[in-house]
Amino acid sequence: MNIGVSTLLYENEDIITAVSSIAEAGQKRIELFCEIAGFRPGEVSDETVDTLADLALEHGITYSIHPPCIGLNPASSDSSERARVVEAYIGTIELATRLGIRDMVVHCGSKSDPRVPTEIALGFASQTLQTVGDVAQQAGVVMMLENTCWKETSILESPQDLIDLADLCPPSTCLLLDVGHAMIWGVNPTECARAWFPRLAQIHAHDNHGECDEHLPLGDGIIDWKELISFLAMERWDGVFMIEVGQQEDSADALERSLDIVRECLAQCANA
Template sequence: MRISASEFILFCNPPLENVRRLSSIVPEVELMMDGDAWEHDQNGWAAQVKMLKGINVPMSAHPPAWDVNPAAPLLALREAASFLNKKTLEFCVDMGIKQMVYHPGYYDRDSFFSLNRAKDHAYQLLDELIALAKPAGITLAFENIGGPAATLFTQEEFIHALDGIDPCAQLLLDVGHANMNGWNIPEVIDRTAGRLCALHLHDNDGTCDAHLPMGQGNIDWNRTFASMRQLPDSCVFIMEYQTGTDLEKLAEGRDMLLAALG
């Protein structure tokens, strides 16, 4: 079983320090590439490569997410999203990282813009990223994001989101986002098991993206774990807890996963 933790829990601290602290609790770490350390060196993030490359910790990469929207109606915003995702992919190549998250973007459901067009924009960038990621052996983890007012996909649409698309792209189910949208989490896992490469694990009460430790919201973890047991060994379980959460909660989450799935 692969257990990981997102750097989000230590957000805006130096990445090298974060990786060292998190890897003392879990075997793998997902880099959260927002904040001061990343903002000032977007030309390949060479300084971060130099510092992180020597650490013997398996990592995945989460590209910058704040204000980044591949589905945006404005071309300039889509170009910014394309630049940041492609730079993250180059960073993965330099680091030897083999999995990168892809946020397909958001849609304002109160707007007059076309939802189908927004999805087309998201898939256009995905196609471009696949062309770069596939030769490098990098998996793109296509994540469900946003609450009911902003998500691009319904539950059924997400289940089929990668139908007919190169297997370089796999699904990443964020269970907290799924809960906000009222999805049946065990059903989604059951029906996407053959295409899931990762889960983002955190909890909430169904009304906001609180990123609480597992067990502190209203997600039915017993049913969720029952479905997770069928997932392949390659699927990585990434605890994505809110910034400032006590690291003891991360250790408790690790132990919960080991007890339920180990």
């Protein structure tokens, strides 16, 4: 498997500082998060695009892209919010095209209210994702559909539901397991990985205590990384294990500690 790091690790910095810091730590697969300063779709300068392209060339980096997500729920009951999601996602595809990026994260969304019937919310999500999917397909950008729902507003009742939603998107659509989100959803992340395996392109790795989306360094919460990584190693998974930890007091140290956990788990598998 390949290791990657999301620029969420430097979410309070600007995009160039975030990428430079991760590249200096020796990482070559970097997720560009569109909530980072200087990287909002529609507002990104040619100078920023050129600098990101230069950094990629200099350090041998492959980028993937994560659209803006705050206040943007693809399964929202509010049609104007869904229109804003489509606009933000299409803006992200345009940005991906400027940077030659092939892979884009998309969220499955959640119910606006627990009382919304599941099939109605799923219908909203598939409508949003089909519209975006058509544009992505034309641009040659692959969508990676991420589990982003939990508790009483979840639109997914089982891991199979994410596969069914992906089946309504362009055929190239892959699946993305967010381990922290699965934990809050109450479904064992390894079970998700097993269910989604042939189409599992990427993992978002961050820790929590099973209640909130804390985006902690690996090992700082209650997630069983050994179980998941053993499964991935056994299956010789060749997707991207993207560390998606939020900014910490010492982000460089948080990254190193997270990578140590991955290395330890892999070493244990190799020795088993």
